Amino acid sequence: MFRQQETNPHFLPLRNDPILEFPSQSRHPQHEPPPRRSTRTREQTPHSPSSPHHPTKQGVRPTYLVEPPPQRSHHTSTTPAGLSPADHSIPQATPPPQHVAAAAPQTQYTTQTSRRSRRPSLLQGPTSQKTRPLAWLIAAFCALFWIIVIVGGLIILIVYLLFRPRNPKFDISAVTFNAAYLDMGYLLNADVTLLANFSNPNTKVNVDFSYVILDLYYEKNFIATRYVEPFSLMRSETEFANVHFMVSQVRLSMGHIMELKRQMDSGRVNFEVKGLFRTRSKLGGFLQYSYWLYAHCQITVTGPPTGILLDKKCVTKR
Template structure:
């Protein structure tokens, strides 16, 4: 096999450089070393001058990266000499790889794949058993809502079945018997009303456990009267005679002048307010209580033979 001569001037030996010799371990290595020195000794040019070496500008010279030998030898070969193990055809040094920047997509894919193999640090809370108190509260809430829903359905069914209506209050008749001013500003009067209580329901009975009527003149309270409790059957009407005695009620100068003017004209205005506590009975198993409020505006003629001329009554809950 033939050895290829070194062409790089940097690896050629110089005459002034000392030659490093290493102890040999075999005759075969010494023989190869002598033959290599004889063959690589450059011929002298005529005139005894040293052979000129081609200089490479340092600015344009690029050193090749050193190659690491994959063979473990017992001795170290000096620069410019080749060991017998490398007598085969030399391989060209591959050019240094061009490092290209990874694209953002490949970098993101790599990070994602790495993260996917990492164990997750987020863990759900450990399962806990429900306490008995929580079960009791949940059962109570469920029972409460069941009662509310069932009660609402029952009320709806009862309302659609009985169609309950509020009782009505009205004034059928009124008499203005007497009225005069004592000492010029104290009112004394005698007024009688025929009150009418009616039950418009055909399937519901109504009881009046509390009933009171108040009499006003120009928004001034002048008398009150209590009515005894009574009951109204289905579609029944009850009349009550209510007698008001007005005694020593102080009126202002303006109200005194207005009363005299109305008595002279024959049209005196009064207001009647009613408050009633009623109870409706739906059949024989269900009943409920509520308050009723009545407001009436009446007009009567002057005393002593005053009669009812006009009325307007409103009853509401």
């Protein structure tokens, strides 16, 4: 509807009197959505307009009906209602300082979390690394060494099972105690002859004796030594050697001198014979190995000048 312009000057309103107008339904269409409400509101900047729907005219005061600005939540856009985002003439509302202050602890917590995540964990699996050439060389050397050890052990086992090598044996077959006397009461002079027996118990192995030496002892005192020429023993062969001990001017203690006199009077004199042998066994015609043998014999003979062997006990070992 259109208003009819008043022509009577008495009824014209004064310039300073406000004009009351009631909003019609056309000023608020039905399809306009109600403003959003939330618990958090933003403060209006002093530069935002009071009401975009009621523009002021020159010479006419605005009406008293003022719509409240729409309340915006924290996640809504900061563009005022009725303006497009492309309108840059109106400044955007800045976030309150409390949000900036609240974001600082979160950033600090995120930084600490990222630092903790970069720390190495004990449960983390080993990282793959390229193997060095030196490690490959050491592994190849160890593998070759163990192959040689295993092959050598198999060869030794086969040879042992095939030839069944045994150590040669040393024994004393006969003893002659020809003479014994004391010079100046404490120097021993004696004549003892041994018939040594060297035997090879192997049926498939030959044995060579390259170094043979025999020592004679009385009550743990060394009194004489003899060297035997090298010889060889074939399979299951026995070799005898006549060993003559000449004891000359050997000093004994008074206790040992008294013990020797007592044994000669009783007809049972005890001696010890120790032997050291360097032997070499030949397994067939392609394999041989050398080793040392140690012999120890305890013999008992009668008194001189016709002393003979009464008892013996011999042990031969490596």
